Amino acid sequence: GNSVTQMEGPVTLSEEAFLTINCTYTATGYPSLFWYVQYPGEGLQLLLKATKADDKGSNKGFEATYRKETTSFHLEKGSVQVSDSAVYFCALSDKGGNKLTFGTGTQLKVEL
Amino acid sequence: SAVISQKPSRDICQRGTSLTIQCQVDSQVTMMFWYRQQPGQSLTLIATANQGSEATYESGFVIDKFPISRPNLTFSTLTVSNMSPEDSSIYLCSVNLGRGDEQFFGPGTRLTVL
Numbered sequence: 001g002n003s004v005t006q007m008e009g010p011v012t013l014s015e016e017a018f019l020t021i022n023c024t025y026t027a028t029g030y031p032s033l034f035w036y037v038q039y040p041g042e043g044l045q046l047l048l049k050a051t052k053a054d055d056k057g058s059n060k061g062f063e064a065t066y067r068k069e070t071t072s073f074h075l076e077k078g079s080v081q082v083s084d085s086a087v088y089f090c091a092l093s094d095k096g097g098n099k100l101t102f103g104t105g106t107q108l109k110v111e112l
Numbered sequence: 113s114a115v116i117s118q119k120p121s122r123d124i125c126q127r128g129t130s131l132t133i134q135c136q137v138d139s140q141v142t143m144m145f146w147y148r149q150q151p152g153q154s155l156t157l158i159a160t161a162n163q164g165s166e167a168t169y170e171s172g173f174v175i176d177k178f179p180i181s182r183p184n185l186t187f188s189t190l191t192v193s194n195m196s197p198e199d200s201s202i203y204l205c206s207v208n209l210g211r212g213d214e215q216f217f218g219p220g221t222r223l224t225v226l
Contacts, residue, residue: 032213043204043219044155046113051213089154093213098143100206100215102154 002027006090006103013080013110021075021106023064023090031092033057033066033073034100038087047075047088080110114139114207116218124224125195132191133221135205140185143208145215146178150201158203161188195225 007022025033035047035057048057053068062077073090090103115138125131135144146158158178159167167180181189192199202222206215 034214036217044206044217046214046216049212049214093215095213098160098208099157100145100155102156104154 002031002092002094002099002101004090004092004101004103006088006106008104009087009107011106011108013108015082015110015112016079017110019075019077019080019084019108021088021090021108023073023075023103025071025073025090025092027071027092027094027101029094030068031094033064034091034093035062035064035073035075036089036091036102038089038105040086044089080108082110082112084108085110114141114209114216116205116207116216118205118218118221120221121219122222122224124226127196127225129195130191130193131195131223132189133203133205133223135188135190135218137186137207139209141207142185142210144182144188145206145208146180146188146190147204147206147217148201149204149220155204158190192223195223197225199223200225 003026032051034049036044037047048059050057050066056065064075087105089105091100117136119134144161147155149155158173159169161167161182179191202220204220206217
């Protein structure tokens with residue numbers, strides 16, 4: 001079956017530091033890949049997505065590239081802000097969006 | 113995207129009782145989903161709710177415990193029956209708009225069972 005593995009948190013960074021959150025996946029076929037973000041006390045928001053190999057998803061300064069050869073979808077941001085503090089979930093979907101499989105989530109804390 | 117609302121936003125319930133959670137979407141959608149997020153953990157799909165047919169449950173979840181209704185294309189309910197403290201979780205509904213593989217989530221219902 002499908003699975004998603006994320007790096008464990010919490011990850012604590014200083015403001016303006018570079019962020020990488022690793023995500024690898026196991027899936028049959030060619031899934032779509034997503035990063036969702038959950039801010040404190042809020043629901044899940046779609047941050048970015050990629051639907052095929054070598055696609056790069058980007059939003060709010062965050063980027064992730066769909067790497068089929070390494071089955072990875074690492075999340076990066078060049079300069080984090082305190083407001084980026086949240087839990088980040090990597091997820092994959094079979095084509096058709098019938099089921100999302102989530103990673104365990106990585107908590108990011110950004111300090112001044 | 114879509115505007116998705118859930119009621120209640122939170123509740124505290126006694127063991128042995130049942131709670132029905134409502135999910136309302138501002139547009140007609142074919143596919144709606146219910147997830148559970150246990151404290152400090154990731155999301156797990158409970159079931160897929162399609163209008164006009166019975167819900168499809170994932171392994172480990174059964175209709176008697178989590179009955180679902182889907183009376184039309186903008187609304188669904190999830191009932192958590194005969195609750196125990198282990199049911200304390202955030203329950204989220206989501207939708208697929210049929211324009212891609214992504215799902216959009218409601219704000220969640222935070223349930224505490226005493």
